[in-house]
Amino acid sequence: MRFVIKVGTSLIAPGGRIDTVLMRALVDQLDLERHEYLIVSSGAIASGMSKLAFSAKPKSVRLMQACAAVGQSLLMYTYEQLFFGKKVVAQLLLSSDDFTSALRYENLQHALHELLKLGVVPIVNENDSVSVRELVGAFGDNDELSALLATAVKADWLVLLTNVDGFYDSAGRGQKLVRTVRRLTPKMEALCGEKSELGTGGMRSKLRAAMMASENGVQVAIANGTAPQAIRNAIERKIGTYFPATKPAPKKRAKAAD
Template sequence: MRDISVTRAVIKIGTNTICDESGQVDSEYLDGIARQVLELEKMGIQSIIVTSGAIGSGSSELKLDDVQKDIPHKQACAAVGQAALMLTYREVFARHDKSVGQLLLTYDAFSDRKVYLNLRKTVDALFELGVIPIVNENDVISTDEIGGTFGDNDKLSALVASKVDADLLILLTDVDGLYDRNPETDRDAHFIDTVDEITKDIEMMAGGGTSGRSKGGMKTKINAARIAMGAGCNTVIANGRTEDVIVRVVRGENLGTFFSAKALYSNRERWILYASPRGKITIDAGAEEALRDGGSLLPCGVTSVEGRFKEGDVVRLGTFAKGVVNFPSGEIMHLKTACEKDRKKGKHKVHNDSVVMDHCNIVFHD
């Protein structure tokens, strides 16, 4: 048995778990999910569901195969499938006299601090009203997400867990958890019960495969676990078709692979670290050394600025950090020029009102 203390859980249900063989949402399976969520509620645990299945459900209804599904067609599938998906959730939870609320998010919700704080308030309000929040990515407008590497709800669920102060993230999938090798091709593969640290070896075990309707794989789940662990949130990757898996995991049964939490970052640091960067600032070696020693970023240390951003935006700092800028992109190089002129005149003092990035607003990730 595992010693797990939970007051708020995020439950992510993958496409291959929520849909049947035809690609339609499995309402009977969701009824079991609803029953377990209500059982958690009796235990004093709040639950947020992060759901996949919109694109898969829509493509099934529209009878589109993978060849036809370029980005616009995927978005069309999402528009049709999301309506069907939420209707099923509403009908299933209504059988248990429970209401659900839909939250469609994009990565920008985690980039703008005001938006993300409002997200937290909305989730809290839903809980106060006795409503179960159902979260999905807004695939209809998230072009980059669908076509690129962010297009998996594993990362979305981890970001949600980190932003709403969840104690436990449960990633429900179609495998039992993490193995050291692929159990489908290697009969000597060993199951990994617990992970205390995500090392290179753990990443190698995850591989990078995906399945037909799913946009993620074990690799994306490992990355999600890393985000949640850093936020002080335990994570379990488990088979979503195991009977009463959610309740049993919460009660501490040794189901799935358990990733133990490591509270590495504060709420504000997590926001900076996982916000979508609006640009990039490259600095020289001396400036990087000063930052690592606890200093702030001064204009003279900047070598180049990429992108267009405004004061208060999160930007990349070289390849080793992210931070909040004090000036818009167009002003930073002007500040650098002025700083260099002052240096040539023998003026070495830098005023606080020309600091490009304060040390308290920088988060290292290397």
């Protein structure tokens, strides 16, 4: 099976510092011998903030670009260490143009196909250091990117990992976790809280991304990445909030194809 795993800033760099212990725990959950994985990794800006000694997220787009450029190298160094002796990793920095231009989209699909055929784990992030539109919200954080990526590679699953258990049906006391979502309504979007302090997305962007992917044949889960075996439980036991695919997934290209 083919999985896209999106890891949010709240997990990767809480407080602006990379949490290698939690990231290792997530990587250790991947069945790398049996399945194919693509990781959409947030956290570049937050990681760069720590290295550049910023105590709060910059408001200037130029400073956010600088933080992203510094933080991205820290992230990839961390992933190289985590996958050492297990899999080769590759870095892909994407922008919305890679999905709106037909030629660039086709080239992206070819590159991803070859990487997966070679057994490589692509580590994907927005190109925040040069693409300003992503920093000002054109992409909706990495949530929308992960949905577009899952569609592009015809993934079986998209798992959106965050620091909450999933989507709740109300705010405050008495709230209940919504186990399955088949349709996104304005009322559901209105229940979404604010985005995280260091991230640029939020539950609203996760719901929209989940529906986008499910409408393109991908099963989706929003799950708490701090929980033990979060990825396996989200897929096998539907722990979190589950979005069933609303149409059959398109057939994948054969692994041996050129």
